Amino acid sequence: MPDSEFAGRFLGVLGGMGPMASAVFMVRLTALTDAASDQHHVPAMLWSDPRIPDRPAGHAGTGADPFPWMLNGVRHIERAGAGVIAIPCNTAHLWYDKLAASTSLPVLHIVRSVVADLRRHGIMGGRIGLLGTVPTLNSGLYQHELEAQGYQCVLLPQSDLLRYCAEAIRLVKVNQVDAAQEPAVHSVQLLRQQGVDAVVLGCTELPLAVPAQIRPSMGVAVIDSIDALALAALDWYRDA
Amino acid sequence: MPDSEFAGRFLGVLGGMGPMASAVFMVRLTALTDAASDQHHVPAMLWSDPRIPDRPAGHAGTGADPFPWMLNGVRHIERAGAGVIAIPCNTAHLWYDKLAASTSLPVLHIVRSVVADLRRHGIMGGRIGLLGTVPTLNSGLYQHELEAQGYQCVLLPQSDLLRYCAEAIRLVKVNQVDAAQEPAVHSVQLLRQQGVDAVVLGCTELPLAVPAQIRPSMGVAVIDSIDALALAALDWYRDA
Secondary structure (H helix, E strand, O other), X not given: OOHHHHOOXXXXXXXXXXXXXXXXXXXHHHHOOOOOXXXXXXXEEEEXXXXXXXXXXXXXXXXXXXXXXXXXXXXXXXXXXXXXXXXXXXXXHHHHHHHHHOOOOOEOOHHHHHHHHHHHOOOOOXXXXXXXXXXXXXXXXXXXXXXXXXXXXXXXXXXHHHHHHHHHHHHHHOOXXXXXXXXXXXXXXXXXXXXXXXXXXXXXXXXXXXXXHHHHHOOOEEEEHHHHHHHHHHHHHHHO | OOHHHHOOOOEEEEEXXXXXXXXXXXXXXXXXXXXXXXXXXXXXXXXXXXXXXXXXXXXXXXXXXXXXXXXXXXXXXXXXXOOEEXXXXXXXXXXXXHHHHOOOOOEOOHHHHHHHHHHHOOOXXXXXEEEOOHHHXXXXXXXXXXXXXXXXXXXXOHHHXXXXXXXXXXXXXXXXXXXXXXXXXXXXXXXXXXXXXXXXXXXXXXXXXOOHHHHHHOOOEEEEHHHHXXXXXXXXXXXX
């Protein structure tokens, strides 16, 4: 049987950052697909490597460099024959330019996916509250892209960010998703009180701590970076 | 940087049968790991290929043969360097012997994982109610293994199996997980009324239709074949 029988475009997912976020990305990719049977879903390969060193520590220079490990994952995805790479980790996008330059495959950008999702929600401008890890927010990763698209960015004071948002991320990473809900929801509420038009869950652990079913009652649009990236991947697959 | 820096055992997952079941397998693998940080989780590669032809139709000879597609996935997993293969699809285990013979990698067996999980629950014998696809149950895949281990098997009449259990599986596969709950729960209750000691959710779509939080109130032990396989994979990783 010729290999070509199995040819066809498939999605490569550089995951494990953390492993729950990339597993939930696969769940959301499936749930967001309009499918009448298994065979209508998107073929994908997930490289889930939780050994990739901690991104915030690596960025701060206080821990091992995660980049060589990410590149190892990219090489696995390339060798398997994927047509595009999605990275369900916002902080990993601090290495986006370096990763994108290291491969001939297109790499979806999670922040650009979030901008597309804001527009899908009809939010074409205004004040956007940002939640995420400290290095993601301090780097300006979101601010640069959102401001270029005409949005204004609103951040929590660093003390609140550490106390509520970083704490929620930490709890998800140690499998305490239920305990993560209170600090995560409080982070969203603090931004809502500043009159923002939407809050971006700009760390892929946060959507787990703010489950979809409670979002409609939060009084502000909540943009989920996992869903945004999954929708970008589905767009890629449909356009292929 | 030498490749050996990235060496280490990782789990290969032959998935996409269906894609939601294998995505949830990745979620449960993560949630069932006792981890203090990302870096304590199990590295894994998921080959999620929903193009693999329908297993029940393939087994009945009314649809394309899924085996060459499964083998294509096994080859991808081998080439990536995985140390073991897990297949989060019960019906796919009708091809287990053929798949296991086609690779030098060990392949975890979902039914043996379920037997281990029954014992983990303290159920060392007795009457076990079985739910699954028609070909899985008609093939005797579960009955053979369970009877060899001293359990008795209880099945629903074929008409009830089709009306409730097969319908729940179909609904999960078309992303109607909420609608799948009523027929799935009814299947469990019909078996409970026959006085079984446990009910095995012997199709990886069924645990999605009988969510973990409702199981304690069902009046009978519910054994989840996704969780059982994830626990077997964790045992493999710890023993490695």
